[in-house]
Amino acid sequence: ATPTALMVGTGRGAQLGILIKGPEALESTRSIDTVVLDKTGTVTTGKMALTDVITTGDTSVEEVLRLAGALENASEHPIAQAIAKGAAERLGRPSMAPGPAGTEGVGVGRDTAHPGMADPFPKVEDFANVEGLGVQGVVDGHGVLVGRPQLLAEWSHHLTDDLERAMTEAQALGHTAVAVGWDGEARAVITVADQVKPTSAEAIARFKAMGLRPVLLTGDNEAVARTVADEVGIEEVIAEVLPADKVDVVKRLQDEGRTVAMVGDGVNDAAALAQADLGLAMGTGTDVAIEASDLTLVRGDLRAAADAIRLSRRTLATIK
Template structure:
């Protein structure tokens, strides 16, 4: 189109222009080509993206590319894993309830010994309590883990099972005597872990993990931004609801097995929603990869980080609020750049072609055209650099009473 406009300009000035007609035709032809140089258009998007990605890194947000930065502003659902994402990720044992005839020390010995081969947060909590109480542990044998359910091991020639209720039911371990206690613990937001020794229930350990200081404020900010917040948890529904109430989350899906998280995300997407998944564990990786935007907690596993589009270095979900604000600011900046670049071309190409000459006797020289073209590029770059003054929105610390 530009070549056509330049050619028409040359022909018209050659035929109808004042003498020397050929000189005027050549000058206006060159001016049109210079003014129409798409330098500003070429700089409009990449410069803003580059500055936006750099600003994200300054705020502890590593964004893998322009696609992720652009998609974040479109989110309408954010799915949060519970442990390590909403919570600190360092659970502690709050209650140790052995059956009659077994002491706390004996129960802790079997449980902590069996969990030595596990990477589950419950394992670290049990081992920490054993160390605190001076309970010696032994190396287990025949260790096996069932993802999302529990572990089995042999300790002192006795079979030890540690896991959730379904794990025990599948192995024929009767746990009814602890039903009332488990309900009480769940209503307090604590996760009950069943412990069986020698094929019989030996007791229950209750595990609790406190919310991160900014989780409640971040959830409130998500709601203000119009996002639907969903929490996924492998805990039973009562425990998950207790944590969700503390964080201010209304929609909870629990219990959810690790392999089901990606399916839950896909189900939300099928409804036409743009979904972000925030998680930190190996179990979250498929869901992170499935989501429109996968956001990994930087303090989590390498597998989760590799599967994600965005990594929060500090491990604080309030950074998601910053990422969304930065995305909106960056896209707004790109639109401003594109508007200016198009406006510049639309306004100056006719002037370079000489449309003002019949009325005002004004012609644009190639030198002025080159200066205007450079000014347009500088304007776009300067506008993109305004993103350097982006300030992260403040998330209020709101601790539950």
Template sequence: MELVQRGDIIKVVPGGKFPVDGKVLEGNTMADESLITGEAMPVTKKPGSIVIAGSINAHGSVLIKATHVGNDTTLAQIVRLVEEAQMSKNPNKHISQTEVIIRFAFQTSITVLCIACPCSLGLATPTAVMVGTGVAAQNGVLIKGGKPLEMAHKIKTVMFDKTGTITHGVPRVMRFLLLVDMVTLSLRKVLAVVGTAEASSEHPLGVAVTKYCKEELGTETLGYCTDFQAVPGCGIGCKVSNVESIVAHSDPTGRPNGVGNSPTGKGTGPQTFSVLIGNREWMRRNGLTISSEISDAMTDHEMKGQTAILVAIDGVLCGMIAIADAVKPEAALAIYTLKSMGVDVVLITGDNRKTARAIATQVGINKVFAEVLPSHKVAKVQELQNEGKKVAMVGDGVNDSPALAQADVGIAIGTGTDVAIEAADVVLIRNDLLDVVASIHLSKRTVRRIRVNLVLALIYNMVGIPIAAGVFMPIGIVLQPWMGSAAMAASSVSVVLSSLQLKCYRKPDLERYEAQAHGRMKPLTASQVSVHVGMDDRRRDSPRATSWDQHLEIVGDGDGNDDDEGRRKKKQLSEKGKKLLKALCSAILTWSASSISAPSSFLLY
């Protein structure tokens, strides 16, 4: 048909369709034009009649002359008009399309808002922290808020106080050695004087001495103490009187002693004694000389982990007291477990270096800071923090509270002082050092659960939001608003259920820790323990450091028995520099000795 041109003559047989518009030249027939005109009855065609392309020749054969071909035929024009009508947009159709677009946009926006609600992200951390603190409380560890719980897993250094932390904190007098002749001063009178003096002290060692003296004297009544002075890191000084009634029945003659003086100066009436109790340095500051025999006796006890202190009455060395505080049985296991977790462990104490070394050897601590003051502890925590380390401090006393507050995580023993408990972030109810390990372990589990919760919430949002926005509509995936709301609720529930899995946490028991350490715990030798006095030459004066602290730091304990490391560090200072520093500190000491009266609760021997 593409070859037919206008003017061509075409023969159309009965039953055939007229291919083009044309004019009948020869023959008669009937044509069915219902397709074009809608006329139901056939139309008669004879020479001269017009035929329409697409109509049907019903009867005879005819010859027609083509007048319109291709797109010019009537049928082609009708088809074109229909297509144009279909392509044209009327105002009503435009309005309906706009309404559909707005409705789709509104629906998808509602779905996106529902599914993008950050409930799961908001619940990921607080639910895990809430469950973690509850589980910690069930296991004997009180954690004050989420920050210490999340911080504990970052701890790289744990600093332990000694008295009441590594040890039981209930010291006992192991030996009371009288250094003068019984004729000069009886043991009973020395006990009465010492017990009266220490009764004004709140330090655990002072309490132990007072208890021992009362037990030996068989009385709860002591004498009078006045002008009491407690010097941190050194000892105490005071005046004691009215002890005659305590010793009267043991000395019925009432003969005078070689020490003490009466207020009348005639040897009658109640005697008043000037008492000094403390370490070597305290005695030397007050002009007393310590013989090598006495120093050796003190050293023997200190090497056993005991604290040795001296007693001077009216300027005469009268006695030596050896005090021991037993190490907690789980201390070595807890410290080994911390070290196996990659945590550095440090012992920091106000006790003397020899006792500190002995205790550190027993529990397996390699690094020790001995003879430190409260301000030294704070300075050491700050020094480690300045190195980028996260530090935990474990203590129980008032003198530990500044360091507990300064540390990234302060851990207080539940049996400690109220001040320490208030300053700490974590409180161990059961006084068990293995709970320090448990708190760090639980912190790691909690942080791991928080990360899992966040990953679940992010995956939910990353997958759900594109689906809710209609990105996958071409493949038939569409979410209705109610589906988005249900998905949002399901994500929140999944995060809560994930956090509740922490309820399954059980603190490892003692047997498990012992099984892990079996055959691996090895006792340390004294040479493996590094002992530093005060802060050594690395310390930088903190705002809390007093002139007294600085003096103690420079002169050390002054007993002439420095270990190798102490001698090496002292050589780093020039002789001229040391003389100038000592002269300056001596001047400060002379001025402050008569005016400084520190609270007795800060007394450190």
């Protein structure tokens, strides 16, 4: 490969909204046959909104919003931000958006409190983010859990039949449902809806036309993942993968002889992006993901991933 031809390629890339880290990045695209796509924030907007709160027993919706909202207000996860914002609005208090607000004295690997900003929620103590599962902490003297049923089960909070049904129904609609529990009991299900980016289906169609096989990879539930996959035309779905295991999925595909491009946006995706033969980060995503990648899609439009692969194939063909 001549440096000049590659520079032309990277210049054209910038026009298309693709930032290329180094010329080596382009070399690998020749043999790529698989594109692994993170779901949340990559195929979907990642801008979720709280849609529903389903409670059981004598638990009130307001109590759920107060306790779960307080906890999620301390987390940066898109689900958490949707719940905190929706809870603040429904409780008739000013929204904390944009972005997560700090919670005093609980900074676990996250920003500290925004000084001077009134916190609409009760104080949280012993906050912990359990990667890929949810959040936990003490609010108003209650040990509160918000997240996947597995997280609640670890603390022997088991879902009632009506809460299980609420989760299943929400997931069938493609909504993400998280469970809420405190003091030994599962008490509610909160549903949040994300939206598929309007450009995702077209991007997937382009991948396929180029002979690339799209794979949807997510920590989210299988039913939600399938609904999203169907909507954009992806057949292969790998769901309920813990953040630390995403890199193993990429390795496994490589062991099967596939050459893998990975597109992601989150902190969770960084190791997988670095492991992939070509890592593409959403420019709208986290810095960690961008640093781990070879290419950045400036506008967060998945079609630019197809452009990037096509462009580099063409650039390499010109060089030969």
